[in-house]
């Protein structure tokens with residue numbers, strides 16, 4: 643992640659990829675949540691993340707006046723932020739000088755004995771010394787086509803997009819309820835909002851349906867994960883006749899240990915760069931570099947903590 647963030651900072655100097663360091667603000671409404679936040683800040687400090695501020699409720703409200711009166715404490719790191727992934731992807735594609743063929747689905751693999759020698763598509767085959775499966779949620783089915791059982795589960799995640807929310811301060815941080823994970827951040831003249839509660843795995847999908855219940859869960863102030871619980875202006879947003887919103891949906895591609903699968907597989911000529919478990923934008927640069935280093939031999943399998951055949955300990959907690 644740190645490698646990716648350093649890269650994004652450097653890139654933003656030259657090309658506007660929409661990078662904003664407006665910070666992440668986690669707020670707790672319960673004493674138990676506040677205690678957990680305190681412990682987490684201490685642990686993060688031990689991991690070398692020493693610029694996370696722990697604010698009590700009144701200090702948090704002084705700094706972020708839109709917060710609710712019953713916030714017990716807050717955890718804030720100004721260095722955190724976001725960018726526009728589409729701009730990033732297009733800039734990386736442009737700068738790579740590589741040839742891209744979009745809309746051309748891989749339907750199978752070319753083989754020579756055990757070895758993968760390329761891929762087949764509806765419009766013919768493409769030979770390659772190494773094939774990398776980097777198909778996001780569809781990596782599992784593609785792996786199966788090659789005879790590989792990748793430990794991936796796909797879970798639906800939705801994003802609520804509100805194009806116009808006058809109440810949202812454009813310079814606000816990503817503001818997250820610690821207890822529920824429901825969060826929002828400014829975007830253009832409005833906001834994006836998400837909630838990543840534990841959800842059942844479902845088959846990988848290319849076109850993921852949305853559900854209005856997701857939007858109501860965040861917007862309706864009576865919901866148990868309403869945005870209004872930590873930021874009261876969301877009540878006004880809900881009751882405004884001018885409220886407009888739409889939803890986007892995709893799938894997180896989880897591995898059991900919530901870490902990506904990077905590098906060569908047991909099938910010669912076949913590698914993977916997938917399984918980012920909801921962090922594939924943040925992890926894209928550092929992760930992809932490691933995948934390339936593992937494929938070219940610059941990184942030995944023993945030194946690659948993300949090698950696809952590693953033993954994994956399941957992690958049960960959910961992530962943003």
Ligand SMILES: Cc1cc2nc3c(=O)[nH]c(=O)nc-3n(C[C@H](O)[C@H](O)[C@H](O)COP(=O)(O)OP(=O)(O)OC[C@H]3O[C@@H](n4cnc5c(N)ncnc54)[C@H](O)[C@@H]3O)c2cc1C
Nearest residue numbers: 747748777778780799800801892893918920921922923924
């Ligand atoms: C609602 C939501 C919010 C998110 N928020 C964040 C966030 O805040 N920060 C963060 O870091 N990450 C976030 N993520 C996760 C992030 O979007 C993913 O981890 C990331 O997009 C994965 O990138 P990828 O390149 O591995 O896969 P993808 O972006 O899914 O790209 C895979 C590509 O492979 C193509 N493909 C599939 N099958 C085939 C085939 N057979 N032949 C050819 N091409 C194929 C697909 O069309 C697609 O273009 C979020 C995800 C969702 C759904």
